[in-house]
Amino acid sequence: MMIEVLAPGPYATVQDLGRPGYAHLGVPRSGAADAPSLRLANRLVGNAEGLAGIELTFGGAWLRFHDGGWAALAGAPVAVTVAPGGEGTGPHETVGWAAARAGMGVPFWVPAGAELRLGTPAWGLRTYLAVRGGITVAPVLGSRSTDSLSGLGPEPLRAGALLPVGPPRGDTSADAVADAVADAVTDIVADLAPLPGPRPAVLRVLPGPRDDWFAPGAQDALCAGPYVVSQDSNRVGVRLSGPELVRAKEGELPSEGMVAGAVQVPPSGQPIVFLADHPPTGGYPVIAVVTAADLAVAAQLRPGDEVRFTGRPAR
């Protein structure tokens, strides 16, 4: 089973849950920026949650399935079209059947030869495509994720790239797979998964570890906001512009370990929220850390969005 990239959209990469355990060797964790969405998409097609899928940035990808396969989408909602893909396409009735059922948050069948065309998200930034069996490009250090900071893992998707897909889990004998494909059109019956709607861009934070490096009131300034997401945000971090976070201490902090969600403050006083490809160590003080649950919200912020921070715990 192969998926051919006809057009990757603005930026698309293969992502699983990354490379934990190598931070002390200078290796970023990487993995899906909005991990809960990748996990959901995988669950919808019956995959283990950590299999590799495709992370689309601003949607826009066109993909041809060389063989039929189950797919599901989660994260930033995009218009989904399953279209006959020229020569080699199966009967048009099949494509029509599939096309009518394709959408966000539901498993759908993409017939052999058909094209999956994804639009631009109405809100949010990152959409996750899971395919039954998972994308099986060669792993590096136990992960298939593209690490945009260090360059580990596969290249970002390019037009013409062929992505191998693994067998469905469970019985993976050739006969069983053939049967599964034959039965596929009636195989998965699932209700629509409840996808989170546009969530208010409020990120809960815990203060520290270096809140004492800032002037009194800096924590309040952070939570007063709002901040605007800057154009040069990426998988490393969400760069923000807004109230300046003034330091109390000058000089540079000795390099120290960094966590995902860290709100790091360079000398400009404008914070950066670290995402999946953040450097494992850094020398700028971290005023606060975004809660794990809100990391997915941060990963869906797009340039120009407004965002606020709050020190209040979840209701």
Place this chain on the structure above:
Amino acid sequence: MIRRAGEHGLLVETGSLELSHRLDAALRADRPAGVAEIVPGPATVLVVAPGVDQTWLRDRLAAVVAEERGKDGAGAAEGPVVTIPVVYDGADLDSVAELAGISADEVVARHSGRELVVGWLGFAPGFAYLTGLDPVLESPRLDTPRTSVPAGSVAIAGPYSAVYPTASPGGWRLLGRTSVRVWDVTADPPSLFRPGMRVRFVREGAPPS
């Protein structure tokens, strides 16, 4: 002092690289359940443990720090010395010599003349900050970084030396090159250098071309 770094992280202040290494080694030798990352730095060790009770972990880390602090004078880095043969033909050898006011030969002698210790890794996978450089050799980074430095380049900047693990842009001053692969994603572990490891550079004649 142990600081909170989000819901899953604790940042232990050690105040010294030596104590960071001892804490790192103690935690790796007897890893508390659920610990995903242990990241030593010059004055801290970050411990990331999703799903682990933070109060329990904090107490456990405090106990290990207290124990390791009590071992002062026990000697820092243990284990064998890793030897890195170097062909000293780097593009910045002369500028380093000039800055230090010594000959290029003496730069080589001072660089290879002492044992260095891997402080921590960062900047890029496998990029180790080697500490213990002869202070005479301390020199600032280049004003204009090179757009590409080949893998295996042996370089210095500030109080550190390093071997570029992969080709990358870089502003460190190049003293030479080694054929030792310090970074190999197919190896386990992928990095030859790990925090706390002792390293010695050894002068090697240029190989016949």
